[in-house]
Amino acid sequence: MTCAELRARLDAYVNGTLSSAETAAFEAHLDTCAACGDFLANAAERPQELNALPRSVEPDADLWPAITGRLAPRRALRRGIPVPAWALAAAAVLLIALSSGATVLLLRSGTHAPVTLSSRLEGVEAEYAAASDDLGRTLEKARARLAPETLATIERNLATIDSALAESRRALAKDPANGVLEQLVVAAWRQKLEFLRRAAALSTET
């Protein structure tokens, strides 16, 4: 197995969908290739960082302006730099880690120092926004490879999700202690990231 083949199979390896022969070849290459070992370690770094997060989150400043700034509409998209599959695989690993991390952060209530729901959600949303930006950039770079109808489909779906996200967030601003509204906000973020991941994957595969 070559380095390029290994990186193309990273997502399948992480998902456990490689055959036993492919898995053996993957791991044999990893044993002998320091560069690919470093690559995998870097891809795995983010989940470890998430695991190392404190169990309670106390932001020392109002994060909301920075978050909304990152979520602002992006400028017109450029055409065409192909994105390697390993970048998407790394993004997928990041997305899985963020989804799990966000769930853990939201569920870890009550066992440690008191944390307001809004401050916990701010931390989660900052991570979601960063991941959304990463996936959005990946999609932008590969956008030229998508058919116009596919692009239109992606944009319509994202508009629906963004509208729901904004509505849930407005309701939460009025009732910041409402845990179910928090869950609806997180559900919309999760759908958005999942959709971006699928769109970015399509753009590199077609």
Next chain:
Amino acid sequence: MRRHAVLLVLIPSLAGSLAPGLFAQQKLERRFAVDSNVSIRITNMAGTTRIIGWDRDSIAITGSIAPGASFFGGGKGGFAKLGVERSDETLAAPGSTLEVRVPRGARLAVKSGTASIEATGLTGELQCVSVSGTIQVDGGLRLLVAESMDGNLDVGGPIGVSRITGGRGTVTLRDIRGDILATTVAGPITATRGMVSRAHLETISGAISYEGDVDRRGTLETVTHAGDVTLRLPATIAAEFELQTFEGKIETDLFPKGRVQHRPADGSPWTFATAGGGAQVSVRSFKGTIRVLKQ
């Protein structure tokens, strides 16, 4: 004049015989031996891909390849790869038709752009991804992962674990069993004759409809932002319910008779149990109407 007439007849027929792929559909017929649990990757971006499970340790492919496209394929033992290549994969037409017979227990990964995917008679694992094609799956798969961003998804039969992701298309689930996660953005999710042990149905704006039962110790969870949710459950179901909507309405005729309804008016959850409880049924909605009704 006569020479011109002869040329008019000869040129197309010569061109057709020299480069059939450029001018006409090519008929396809291939077959090769593989293991019974072979992993197979199939790519056909436009047209139709039909997969049929059979009781032989071989793959047989028939179909027709669109003009300008070419078939590739081969495999041995535990791995096979086949599909159709085109010079411009973003084009929706013309499409190719592949009918692929595979060992029932195969593990398949199928990719499509606008092509529809149909699978039947499989008992192994199937992962299929499409942009706007429809996906239709019948049978007793161990694992199904199906994604279509704009196409309809139609799944029937007792599948062990299902992960179904739609976009704006409809998701239809018939006779579902076991563990299922189905999400869409704007497309409706409709499940009929369900008997789930663990189900999570989630949309942003699509309606959710579930008709069937829930395993005594199972869970049925639905989450939507703006879609209406309708659950039609047996009148005798033993379950604990948690229903919550912020701007929508809740209607139910399953609430136990003779009890006082402490129905919340401020968006907090409405919880009650029937027949002593057992299964967990929850509905969370921002503004969709929730209906929990007897079958």
